[in-house]
Amino acid sequence: MDPDKTHYVTKPTKRTVFMRTFLPWQAWRFAVINMKMIGMIRLSHRAQHPK
Amino acid sequence: MVLGAGVAGHTAASFARRWLDRGDSVTVVSPKPDYNWVPSNIWVGVGLLKPEKVTFALAPVYERAGIEFVQAAAREFHPEGDGEDRTPYVTAENANGKRSKIPYDFLINATGPALRFDKTEGLGPDGGHSLSVCQPAHAAQAAAALDDEVERMRRGEKRRFLVGMGHGTCTCEGAAFEYIVNLEFELRHRGVRDRAELTWITNEYELGDFGMGGMQLRGGGYVTPSSIYSASLFAERRIDWITRAHVSRVEPDRVLYETLDGLQGEQGFDFAMLLPPFSGVGLQAFDRGGAEITERLFLPNGFMRVDADYSPRPYEQWKAADWPRTYQSPEYRNVFAAGIAFAPPHAISVPRKSPNGTVIAPAPPRTGMPSAMIGKAVARSVVDMIAGADAPTRTASMAEMGAACIASAGANPFKGTAVSMTVFPIVPDFERYPEHGRDPAGTFGEIGLAGHWIKIMLHHMFLYKARLRPGWRWIPE
Numbered sequence: 001m002d003p004d005k006t007h008y009v010t011k012p013t014k015r016t017v018f019m020r021t022f023l024p025w026q027a028w029r030f031a032v033i034n035m036k037m038i039g040m041i042r043l044s045h046r047a048q049h050p051k
Numbered sequence: 052m053v054l055g056a057g058v059a060g061h062t063a064a065s066f067a068r069r070w071l072d073r074g075d076s077v078t079v080v081s082p083k084p085d086y087n088w089v090p091s092n093i094w095v096g097v098g099l100l101k102p103e104k105v106t107f108a109l110a111p112v113y114e115r116a117g118i119e120f121v122q123a124a125a126r127e128f129h130p131e132g133d134g135e136d137r138t139p140y141v142t143a144e145n146a147n148g149k150r151s152k153i154p155y156d157f158l159i160n161a162t163g164p165a166l167r168f169d170k171t172e173g174l175g176p177d178g179g180h181s182l183s184v185c186q187p188a189h190a191a192q193a194a195a196a197l198d199d200e201v202e203r204m205r206r207g208e209k210r211r212f213l214v215g216m217g218h219g220t221c222t223c224e225g226a227a228f229e230y231i232v233n234l235e236f237e238l239r240h241r242g243v244r245d246r247a248e249l250t251w252i253t254n255e256y257e258l259g260d261f262g263m264g265g266m267q268l269r270g271g272g273y274v275t276p277s278s279i280y281s282a283s284l285f286a287e288r289r290i291d292w293i294t295r296a297h298v299s300r301v302e303p304d305r306v307l308y309e310t311l312d313g314l315q316g317e318q319g320f321d322f323a324m325l326l327p328p329f330s331g332v333g334l335q336a337f338d339r340g341g342a343e344i345t346e347r348l349f350l351p352n353g354f355m356r357v358d359a360d361y362s363p364r365p366y367e368q369w370k371a372a373d374w375p376r377t378y379q380s381p382e383y384r385n386v387f388a389a390g391i392a393f394a395p396p397h398a399i400s401v402p403r404k405s406p407n408g409t410v411i412a413p414a415p416p417r418t419g420m421p422s423a424m425i426g427k428a429v430a431r432s433v434v435d436m437i438a439g440a441d442a443p444t445r446t447a448s449m450a451e452m453g454a455a456c457i458a459s460a461g462a463n464p465f466k467g468t469a470v471s472m473t474v475f476p477i478v479p480d481f482e483r484y485p486e487h488g489r490d491p492a493g494t495f496g497e498i499g500l501a502g503h504w505i506k507i508m509l510h511h512m513f514l515y516k517a518r519l520r521p522g523w524r525w526i527p528e
Contacts, residue, residue, distance in 0.1 A: 030501035044452040
């Protein structure tokens with residue numbers, strides 16, 4: 001892979017990569033993401049309003 | 052009558068059956084005997100699931116639900132009936148080539164896409180040189196080819212993998228994106244990553260466009276485009292990329308492509324998974340006298356005209372209001388289209404052509420959550436019209452609804468990850484949200500193990516729902 005290409009790309013820190021699979025943090029994120037998605041689903045279903 | 056038993060058609064038929072009286076009938080006409088939960092084909096394509104884990108037979112489910120099932124492909128559409136009988140009907144052809152007339156009072160066309168591998172020379176698993184994950188059988192073939200590649204790498208060979216779009220007008224970039232990151236994860240898991248060179252080839256102007264014009268995500272004090280996140284993930288996983296590309300030919304060991312600046316390039320591969328462009332399935336329509344009226348009902352790409360504004364306009368004049376709301380045919384009040392079968396008024400991403408006139412821009416995605424929501428809204432409108440309503444009673448504009456999406460980035464209960472995303476609305480509305488076209492509070496993205504857990508949960512939940520098990524209707528689309 002061309003190093004010039006990747007040099008200008010944002011890369012995650014070790015801590016960020018670690019947190020992606022750190023179980024206690026991910027259990028919390030599981031709850032948060034579910035809430036966000038339920039909110040989006042509710043919002044979208046409300047868009048199916050009567051014409 | 053519902054044509055097609057994919058996400059939109061199956062949802063429409065299931066809800067119509069539930070809401071209609073027992074005296075009314077619901078008939079599904081579909082050429083395939085099985086339902087396929089398409090999002091999980093990705094995992095079949097890397098060998099983690101068998102095809103039977105993402106499919107089930109429709110006939111027993113429909114029998115239990117009281118839905119008539121005709122396994123046949125719709126060919127002709129006679130919305131005025133014919134000289135003998137004015138009852139509208141569809142002509143469908145079964146596997147033996149026998150044609151039959153199936154009458155209807157209301158029709159929902161949810162036939163989905165035709166996979167147009169023929170648009171690029173050498174593309175596709177049937178007679179071509181590339182693989183696909185569009186169908187379970189294709190995905191299983193890709194998994195077998197991957198096993199062969201892994202064996203060769205274990206023997207010390209270096210192998211080149213190419214994944215992405217097989218034509219300049221493809222859509223579903225998200226599915227191919229999921230495939231390449233799952234592939235990378237699987238190669239690491241099998242201990243051969245160091246011997247693999249992975250390249251992403253796409254018709255997107257920038258990474259992370261996904262046919263939706265990209266997304267702007269708030270976080271860390273910035274509003275960051277999805278291109279930054281996509282490039283970051285690729286760089287982190289050592290996946291190279293080629294953007295703004297139209298694959299013009301697939302040969303046994305290389306693709307030839309043209310880029311937006313008009314240059315010709317080539318990329319070698321040992322394993323290529325390239326998605327095809329889509330079109331409508333090629334239904335022909337006829338009036339009562341037998342004259343062909345296909346052009347009145349369908350656009351040249353085969354998708355059905357609905358209540359969208361199809362006036363050709365430059366990108367600067369595109370509006371959210373161009374997008375359909377009821378999905379009713381402007382020609383026939385008892386005809387609707389849902390899911391991929393409806394013709395979008397235009398793309399979402401900026402349209403672009405190379406100096407040679409080659410269109411290199413993603414087509415708009417309309418799969419998954421929006422397809423199911425459109426199917427449900429159309430079913431409700433039809434049921435209400437049967438009960439006496441003059442016009443459709445429900446709307447489901449992609450410019451008024453959001454979407455929640457989980458893109459798998461590696462399947463493992465402890466080390467896997469997935470990108471969790473929400474966008475609102477799907478089609479940007481620059482009149483309502485002048486800066487980016489979307490509500491920044493409703494547009495979000497995050498990668499992590501939690502996303503993978505949600506992806507697993509959704510796989511089981513949506514298959515449970517599609518099987519119409521007790522309480523299925525309480526699971527949202």
